[in-house]
Amino acid sequence: MELTGELLVVISLRGGCDALNLLAPLRGSDRQIYEQERPNLAMPLEGPQALLPLGGPSEAQFGLHPSAGPLLELWKAKRLALIPAAGLVCDNRSHFDAQAMMDAGLVSKRSIGTGWLTRHLAIAKNVQPSLSVVSLGSLTAAALLGCESAVQVTEPKRVALTGQRKIAAAQLQALEKIYAKKNDIAGLVGRNVLGMLQTFDPDKIKDYLPPQGVEYPHNDLGNRLKTLAQLLKMGLPLRVATLEMGGWDTHKYQGVGTEGGFARQVDQLSQAVQAFDLDLRAADGLNQAPRTTIVVMTEFGRRLKENANRGSDHGHGGLMMVLGSKVKGGKLYGAWPGLQSENLYDRADLAVRTDYRQVLYEVLKPVHGWQQAAALFPDFHPAGSLGFAD
Amino acid sequence: MSEEQPPAKTGSSRREFLVQSSALALWGPLVGATLTAFPAWAKKQAKNSDVISSTDVSSLPLRRMTFGPRPQDFADFAKLGRTPAQQIQKYLEKQLHPQQIPDPVLEAKLTAAKLTTLQKTYSNLWKEHVLAADQIREAQKAPAVPGTSPMTMVNENQLRLQPLNELEQATWLRMVYSERQLQEVMTHFWHNHFNVYAWEPQIAPLFVQLDQDVIRPQVFGNFRMLLEGVAKSPAMLTYLDNFLNQSGNPNENYARELFELHTLGAENYLGTESRERVPGFGHGQPVGYVDGDVYEAARCFTGWKIDSGAKSTNTGEFIYFEPWHDRFQKIVLGRHLKEYQGPLRDGHDVLDILADHPGTARFVTRKLCRRLMCDNPPEAFVKKIADVFHQQRKAPDQLAQVIRAILLSPEFAHNTQPKIKRPIEFTAGLLRSAGIDFYPSDPFLRNFEKMGQRLFQWRTPDGYPDQVQKILGANSVLERWRIVDLILVNGVEGSQWNEGDFLRRHGVELEASSASDLLLHFQQLNTKVFGQSLNVTTLQEVSEFLASAKTQKLPKAVSASLALLWMSPEAQWS
Numbered sequence: 035m036e037l038t039g040e041l042l043v044v045i046s047l048r049g050g051c052d053a054l055n056l057l058a059p060l061r062g063s064d065r066q067i068y069e070q071e072r073p074n075l076a077m078p079l080e081g082p083q084a085l086l087p088l089g090g091p092s093e094a095q096f097g098l099h100p101s102a103g104p105l106l107e108l109w110k111a112k113r114l115a116l117i118p119a120a121g122l123v124c125d126n127r128s129h130f131d132a133q134a135m136m137d138a139g140l141v142s143k144r145s146i147g148t149g150w151l152t153r154h155l156a157i158a159k160n161v162q163p164s165l166s167v168v169s170l171g172s173l174t175a176a177a178l179l180g181c182e183s184a185v186q187v188t189e190p191k192r193v194a195l196t197g198q199r200k201i202a203a204a205q206l207q208a209l210e211k212i213y214a215k216k217n218d219i220a221g222l223v224g225r226n227v228l229g230m231l232q233t234f235d236p237d238k239i240k241d242y243l244p245p246q247g248v249e250y251p252h253n254d255l256g257n258r259l260k261t262l263a264q265l266l267k268m269g270l271p272l273r274v275a276t277l278e279m280g281g282w283d284t285h286k287y288q289g290v291g292t293e294g295g296f297a298r299q300v301d302q303l304s305q306a307v308q309a310f311d312l313d314l315r316a317a318d319g320l321n322q323a324p325r326t327t328i329v330v331m332t333e334f335g336r337r338l339k340e341n342a343n344r345g346s347d348h349g350h351g352g353l354m355m356v357l358g359s360k361v362k363g364g365k366l367y368g369a370w371p372g373l374q375s376e377n378l379y380d381r382a383d384l385a386v387r388t389d390y391r392q393v394l395y396e397v398l399k400p401v402h403g404w405q406q407a408a409a410l411f412p413d414f415h416p417a418g419s420l421g422f423a424d
Numbered sequence: 425m426s427e428e429q430p431p432a433k434t435g436s437s438r439r440e441f442l443v444q445s446s447a448l449a450l451w452g453p454l455v456g457a458t459l460t461a462f463p464a465w466a467k468k469q470a471k472n473s474d475v476i477s478s479t480d481v482s483s484l485p486l487r488r489m490t491f492g493p494r495p496q497d498f499a500d501f502a503k504l505g506r507t508p509a510q511q512i513q514k515y516l517e518k519q520l521h522p523q524q525i526p527d528p529v530l531e532a533k534l535t536a537a538k539l540t541t542l543q544k545t546y547s548n549l550w551k552e553h554v555l556a557a558d559q560i561r562e563a564q565k566a567p568a569v570p571g572t573s574p575m576t577m578v579n580e581n582q583l584r585l586q587p588l589n590e591l592e593q594a595t596w597l598r599m600v601y602s603e604r605q606l607q608e609v610m611t612h613f614w615h616n617h618f619n620v621y622a623w624e625p626q627i628a629p630l631f632v633q634l635d636q637d638v639i640r641p642q643v644f645g646n647f648r649m650l651l652e653g654v655a656k657s658p659a660m661l662t663y664l665d666n667f668l669n670q671s672g673n674p675n676e677n678y679a680r681e682l683f684e685l686h687t688l689g690a691e692n693y694l695g696t697e698s699r700e701r702v703p704g705f706g707h708g709q710p711v712g713y714v715d716g717d718v719y720e721a722a723r724c725f726t727g728w729k730i731d732s733g734a735k736s737t738n739t740g741e742f743i744y745f746e747p748w749h750d751r752f753q754k755i756v757l758g759r760h761l762k763e764y765q766g767p768l769r770d771g772h773d774v775l776d777i778l779a780d781h782p783g784t785a786r787f788v789t790r791k792l793c794r795r796l797m798c799d800n801p802p803e804a805f806v807k808k809i810a811d812v813f814h815q816q817r818k819a820p821d822q823l824a825q826v827i828r829a830i831l832l833s834p835e836f837a838h839n840t841q842p843k844i845k846r847p848i849e850f851t852a853g854l855l856r857s858a859g860i861d862f863y864p865s866d867p868f869l870r871n872f873e874k875m876g877q878r879l880f881q882w883r884t885p886d887g888y889p890d891q892v893q894k895i896l897g898a899n900s901v902l903e904r905w906r907i908v909d910l911i912l913v914n915g916v917e918g919s920q921w922n923e924g925d926f927l928r929r930h931g932v933e934l935e936a937s938s939a940s941d942l943l944l945h946f947q948q949l950n951t952k953v954f955g956q957s958l959n960v961t962t963l964q965e966v967s968e969f970l971a972s973a974k975t976q977k978l979p980k981a982v983s984a985s986l987a988l989l990w991m992s993p994e995a996q997w998s
Contacts, residue, residue: 048884049884126695127695127696128690128693129884129886130685130690130886171876171899172874172875172876172899173876173894173899173900174893174894174895174896184898185899186897186898186899186900188874188899189874195905195909196906196907196910196914197914197980197984200978201984202909204972204973204976204978204984205969205984205988207969208965208966208968208988209905209988209991211968212961212962212965212991212993215959216959216994218997219844219892219893220994223900224901227898227901227905280883280884283677285665285677339673340673341673341675341676342668342670342674343665345665345675347675380715
């Protein structure tokens with residue numbers, strides 16, 4: 035396998051995904067506490083809406099959300115590793131602070147002008163100067179702050195000027211000359227756009243047809259992953275792709291079992307990720323599974339105790355997922371702190387036992403080696419190894 | 425990644441230099457430096473820059489107080505006084521009294537648009553766009569009655585969204601046509617500050633009240649009053665769930681964002697620290713807030729809800745619902761609130777405490793300076809303006825005084841940092857500077873979803889960003905180029921423009937066939953339409969383009985060449 039050609043796909047669940055309902059305790063005192071603190075939100079153990087047990091001796095304690103069937107399949111196929119109680123080792127329950135720190139690869143509120151993915155790309159080898167870094171969406175990803183070559187794509191068909199072909203071509207020639215002489219940020223970004231416009235031939239961009247058996251769900255994340263697949267199929271030399279999925283800030287009526295907003299979110303996430311993974315592996319599809327790793331992360335988990343509106347407020351420890359051919363999946367990694375009051379963070383939330391940077395670091399370790407830890411994550415000292423990527 | 429290095433250049437304009445320095449401040453430093461760092465070489469370079477486009481610099485205040493100057497604005501502004509200071513002052517004083525500015529063009533546009541829901545009282549909006557929509561939903565749930573067709577019913581969601589659609593259209597017309605530009609600029613600012621995602625069918629009919637009754641009339645008013653208006657607006661109550669907030673197990677969504685985004689800001693958030701340990705707590709003046717303050721404030725706002733549902737009078741108005749209120753004592757930011765205070769008193773106290781806090785003054789003022797002056801206003805300046813904000817916190821025209829303090833300051837007069845236009849500012853500016861007969865059609869508006877800045881559609885409560893590194897990506901530039909061509913060359917529903925009329929209006933003709941002759945005319949346009957903000961190299965390339973397009977007999981050559989002016993890097997800056 036070609037280490038230098040890795041593709042890293044980062045999916046950020048914005049709003050604070052309720053990790054305790056995505057991966058919930060099945061038995062023991064954790065289960066008791068969980069049911070006690072979440073009388074209206076605890077996921078059932080039995081019936082058609084029951085949690086999906088992970089199985090296996092050591093993982094017998096946990097079950098996945100009943101709408102996460104596709105994730106369970108990935109788990110059973112040993113492609114998916116779960117890291118519970120992962121997150122930001124920092125006293126903060128603000129979405130925007132937490133997101134900003136994670137995107138910067140920090141655990142404190144300071145500004146260093148680059149995102150963690152920017153630093154990864156800066157030390158990665160053999161990265162093409164253009165069109166190797168993409169955010170699926172309209173705005174720059176904060177994890178790519180300071181990355182000159184990052185571009186965003188909403189729809190490949192829109193990567194073109196709007197007018198008649200002949201006029202647009204002439205305008206582009208003029209824009210090449212106008213932008214060639216400008217070194218302000220608009221000039222730099224404009225030159226990236228011109229690079230995109232050269233690569234994307236509007237005549238050749240057709241609606242993406244995934245291979246047989248791969249069906250992207252019709253939701254935001256599904257559409258964006260499908261667009262990413264389309265870009266890969268076009269032959270873009272992608273090394274990093276970022277995607278966001280909103281809608282996880284479930285302060286009210288989040289639902290239980292397979293009903294309600296949270297279940298819908300989990301269903302969309304699971305189906306979209308499964309479709310993309312299948313496409314990556316299909317010989318007549320993307321066929322790029324060996325070089326691809328997918329990371330799913332969120333800024334924090336939610337409060338153990340439900341609120342009066344059958345929702346949950348901002349918490350602490352979350353759940354991270356790592357998926358790919360290089361991942362030793364079907365296993366839980368990292369320590370589980372338990373839900374007993376004395377083990378909770380601030381006596382209220384699931385504690386963080388695995389620093390999110392440890393997970394990201396181990397994803398990048400095969401590319402950069404141990405010595406680059408500080409360059410990737412300032413002030414971070416790796417603590418041994420979780421081992422999902424060894 | 426590029427290393428920090430001075431650009432190789434000689435004799436470039438001051439504007440070009442300024443733009444370069446801000447870009448390098450962004451792209452240059454890697455780990456260990458901040459975005460605000462101003463490299464040493466740049467300071468030296470600044471002294472050496474001798475080619476200053478005076479018109480460009482002198483029109484900067486006009487750019488910040490509007491959605492982009494129209495061609496006649498440059499001359500009108502210059503006529504206001506002999507010195508730049510006089511000009512700003514005159515313009516500003518007029519703008520600070522919007523009711524006294526006649527607005528006939530806008531009024532005609534609004535009348536022609538027949539935006540009927542915007543004339544309705546809140547009570548009628550509730551009846552006709554919430555309750556009526558509820559009835560449709562109920563009727564659809566019921567088994568179909570033979571002989572009636574469900575297709576004859578107005579679509580439930582259309583009914584809910586209609587007031588918002590009309591508000592969006594009215595807002596575009598105001599940004600482009602209103603003479604009360606500063607009111608419009610500040611309305612846009614406060615909508616982002618108190619962001620509400622309005623496209624939720626549940627929120628859409630309520631949102632007009634937040635715009636028309638709360639934000640727009642108070643942009644030059646008092647912050648504390650504005651804050652209370654927002655807190656009690658049904659749109660915000662719904663968006664941040666406070667309408668559900670009740671004693672026992674409160675919903676802290678609103679309280680948290682009230683602290684973090686509306687008042688003190690994340691810069692004054694001290695995490696989960698215990699309250700007693702925050703410096704100043706003992707004197708009732710803690711320097712910042714912790715989670716404990718958020719929880720206590722959430723209790724204060726229990727029972728602040730909307731009058732709706734079967735067991736109520738169902739007016740949709742804000743009400744204080746005593747049975748849901750937590751009546752016991754609370755401690756917020758070091759202040760003890762007694763048990764059994766009267767109706768609304770706990771919440772009002774929290775708003776008082778927050779609006780009075782110096783941290784709020786700093787946070788809100790920094791955002792105002794960022795909007796009106798530059799991305800990273802100097803801290804000393806922010807402090808100075810924050811003092812005005814704090815001292816005038818009881819004044820009915822507090823916000824007008826703060827805006828005055830910013831715009832009439834020597835720091836503002838000497839500011840040369842450009843600001844990147846956001847997609848809406850860019851497009852409104854294009855429509856204004858090109859003098860386009862415009863109506864915001866659906867095909868036009870949908871472009872803004874792809875730019876990430878459709879009005880009132882920012883999902884999270886932090887609002888659309890206001891700093892270049894968060895705004896200007898490849899997609900943003902690409903979409904700007906696309907919309908310039910749509911408006912000027914290819915046409916988009918609702919926009920009427922004729923390049924011949926445009927050129928005649930400015931006494932410019934592009935009949936010549938040689939690039940050097942054409943250049944003179946593009947230079948004239950640069951002065952009249954762009955206030956000389958475009959770089960001469962851009963004008964040269966555009967002249968070359970047109971000369972060659974004419975030789976090739978390219979269709980729409982003239983409008984395509986004009987489009988390039990707005991597509992240039994310089995035109996992205998304000």
